Amino acid sequence: MLAPRAADLSLTSTLLPLPFSPSKHVLTEDIVHREVTADQKLLSRRLLTKTNRMPRWAERFFPANVAHSVYILEDSIVDPQNRTMTTYTWNINHARLMVVEERCVYCVNPENSSWTEVKREAWVSSSLFGVSRAIQEFGLARFKSNVTKSTKGFEYVLAKLQGEAPSKTLVETAKEATEKAKETALAATEKAKDLASKAATKKKQYV
Amino acid sequence: MNSVGEACTELKREYDQCFNRWFAEKFLKGENAGDPCVQLFKRYQLCVQKAIKEKDIPIEGLEFMGPSKGKAENSS
Numbered sequence: 184m185l186a187p188r189a190a191d192l193s194l195t196s197t198l199l200p201l202p203f204s205p206s207k208h209v210l211t212e213d214i215v216h217r218e219v220t221a222d223q224k225l226l227s228r229r230l231l232t233k234t235n236r237m238p239r240w241a242e243r244f245f246p247a248n249v250a251h252s253v254y255i256l257e258d259s260i261v262d263p264q265n266r267t268m269t270t271y272t273w274n275i276n277h278a279r280l281m282v283v284e285e286r287c288v289y290c291v292n293p294e295n296s297s298w299t300e301v302k303r304e305a306w307v308s309s310s311l312f313g314v315s316r317a318i319q320e321f322g323l324a325r326f327k328s329n330v331t332k333s334t335k336g337f338e339y340v341l342a343k344l345q346g347e348a349p350s351k352t353l354v355e356t357a358k359e360a361t362e363k364a365k366e367t368a369l370a371a372t373e374k375a376k377d378l379a380s381k382a383a384t385k386k387k388q389y390v
Numbered sequence: 391m392n393s394v395g396e397a398c399t400e401l402k403r404e405y406d407q408c409f410n411r412w413f414a415e416k417f418l419k420g421e422n423a424g425d426p427c428v429q430l431f432k433r434y435q436l437c438v439q440k441a442i443k444e445k446d447i448p449i450e451g452l453e454f455m456g457p458s459k460g461k462a463e464n465s466s
Contacts (some may be wrong), residue, residue: 193454209391210391211393213393213394213402213438214402215438215442219417219422223418223420225413230442230449254448254449256449256452258455260455261417262419264420276448279438310446352466
């Protein structure tokens with residue numbers, strides 16, 4: 184995105200507070216941390232509260248979230264010597280439902296030094312995706328363990344039908360099958376737990 | 391724009407005015423004679439940090455730019 188505005192001016196206006204009509208969904212804005220580093224960079228943390236406008240179907244699914252505004256932090260670094268600004272913004276509540284993160288890097292356009300350019304990236308993730316993954320993994324693990332049991336039983340029966348002395352008794356076969364099934368199930372449960380706990384960082388859409 | 395602490399909005403406005411002037415006239419021009427807004431900032435922060443605690447807003451223990459450090463850069 185190229186903005187035909189002097190880099191200095193756009194830095195100033197980005198930091199100015201917000202009574203700006205399209206932004207009626209922003210309720211409050213506060214600086215909660217600010218410092219100038221030894222190498223002359225300005226670090227700021229801004230706390231914003233915004234309205235939580237959910238579609239009606241979501242209100243029905245997640246009634247506990249409806250009443251609460253969204254709290255958002257915006258961390259920023261202003262580097263006047265290199266003429267860049269970086270912002271990183273994300274929500275700190277409703278996080279189990281959805282996390283949206285945005286990183287913007289503002290700098291001087293290399294072709295026209297009176298222009299500002301911004302690189303904007305966003306990530307949208309939900310830990311609910313992890314729950315459905317965990318359910319799938321559990322179902323698959325249980326299926327695999329059941330298949331192991333039934334296959335062993337089937338092999339036993341086949342051997343008997345073909346007149347071979349089965350290498351083990353039915354009881355031993357069943358015991359072995361159950362042990363194997365337990366191992367498979369345990370491995371799968373661990374995997375599912377691991378997936379569920381990594382869930383918030385696992386599936387993201389990159390924009 | 392209001393502060394999250396209703397009582398803090400005036401203190402916030404005073405600080406913002408001081409900061410915006412210093413930012414545009416000094417900081418961006420590379421002059422760093424020191425921050426003339428320290429007192430105003432302290433008063434504003436006392437008020438707003440109290441409001442944040444009262445409203446249970448979970449801003450504690452979050453590393454600056456922290457969650458973004460794990461982000462892979464995607465080249466366009």
